[in-house]
Amino acid sequence: PLNFHQEVERLFRSWLGGQKTLPAFSYHLSHRELGAVVGMWRRRLQGVQVEVVAWKGAREVQEIFQGKLDELFLELEILEARGSALVLALSQSRFPIEEALLNRAMALAESWCTAGVGSEESEDRGVSLGLEEFFRRKLHEEGIEIDVRASAISSRAAVTNHCLLVQKNVVVSPTEAERLFHHEVKAHLLPRLNAKGERAPAAIGSRESDFAEEGRAILCEERANLLGLERRQELAWRTMVTHELLGGERPHQIFAKLRQDSDSEVAQKRLVATIVRALRGGGLCRERIYLPAFLAVKDLFQETPGAEAWLKRGRWSLFWAKAFAKSGVQFS
Numbered sequence: 232p233l234n235f236h237q238e239v240e241r242l243f244r245s246w247l248g249g250q251k252t253l254p255a256f257s258y259h260l261s262h263r264e265l266g267a268v269v270g271m272w273r274r275r276l277q278g279v280q281v282e283v284v285a286w287k288g289a290r291e292v293q294e295i296f297q298g299k300l301d302e303l304f305l306e307l308e309i310l311e312a313r314g315s316a317l318v319l320a321l322s323q324s325r326f327p328i329e330e331a332l333l334n335r336a337m338a339l340a341e342s343w344c345t346a347g348v349g350s351e352e353s354e355d356r357g358v359s360l361g362l363e364e365f366f367r368r369k370l371h372e373e374g375i376e377i378d379v380r381a382s383a384i385s386s387r388a389a390v391t392n393h394c395l396l397v398q399k400n401v402v403v404s405p406t407e408a409e410r411l412f413h414h415e416v417k418a419h420l421l422p423r424l425n426a427k428g429e430r431a432p433a434a435i436g437s438r439e440s441d442f443a444e445e446g447r448a449i450l451c452e453e454r455a456n457l458l459g460l461e462r463r464q465e466l467a468w469r470t471m472v473t474h475e476l477l478g479g480e481r482p483h484q485i486f487a488k489l490r491q492d493s494d495s496e497v498a499q500k501r502l503v504a505t506i507v508r509a510l511r512g513g514g515l516c517r518e519r520i521y522l523p524a525f526l527a528v529k530d531l532f533q534e535t536p537g538a539e540a541w542l543k544r545g546r547w548s549l550f551w552a553k554a555f556a557k558s559g560v561q562f563s
């Protein structure tokens with residue numbers, strides 16, 4: 232949304248006052264303009280036929296392409312339903328999570344949510360730096376050639392297949408900058424860059440590859456000792472907020488319930504931002520997958536260590552990374 236940060240401020244004041252205000256987002260495209268774009272892409276995708284010549288592994292490749300095509304059609308449905316109640320149901324189809332895994336994630340979220348963020352000490356607290364300039368310098372030091380663009384995005388940073396987007400004029404602590412580098416560059420960007428040297432399946436990716444990416448991104452943060460108390464609380468809130476939304480709770484009710492674990496205005500505003508983030512476009516987006524994906528990735532790497540190599544070289548789901556690691560199949 233164009234007005235994400237303004238809505239966080241407005242809803243923070245409103246919910247503190249006990250009001251039942253809902254987000255009122257504005258977007259780059261109107262519903263009519265969005266409908267035209269969705270229609271164009273739907274026509275293009277409908278013209279795609281998945282056909283693979285007979286060779287060893289052809290069935291798997293065809294299944295990968297067809298699964299990705301189905302996922303893209305679902306993405307178009309979500310875009311078309313922007314702002315409506317239908318988005319919640321479509322988001323669950325887009326990001327399915329097994330009940331047992333979700334229960335484990337909820338238990339982890341509850342423990343992280345009450346970990347006592349206020350007790351955390353940081354040597355760089357009060358120190359800030361420009362994130363865009365940090366990324367440019369760090370990418371140069373690492374020898375990674377990629378375009379960095381300042382953008383009016385709601386998150387601090389995000390990646391595409393072609394560039395790294397950074398929120399305009401955002402400043403963060405040195406520790407947070409390092410965390411974002413591990414998350415966005417090492418977990419999200421590098422697999423995309425590595426996939427350019429692979430054949431089509433790795434470059435295009437498989438269905439549910441974003442689930443695997445987000446799980447490994449959190450693991451990268453943990454391995455670098457950058458998964459601090461505040462970050463853990465944020466991830467816990469994402470899981471708990473989406474769980475409450477799917478259970479029928481209203482946003483202001485969720486804020487009232489979870490703010491009990493936040494004794495400062497700064498923390499409560501972060502909670503509001505988490506709730507608003509989960510409501511973008513009509514609901515959930517990918518907020519519900521972070522902790523379940525984190526647990527699922529750790530499970531997979533323990534069971535099948537070779538699977539991580541596949542997640543580093545392209546956009547694969549946990550299912551395909553495991554299958555490829557066990558079979559020894561190659562696409563390059």
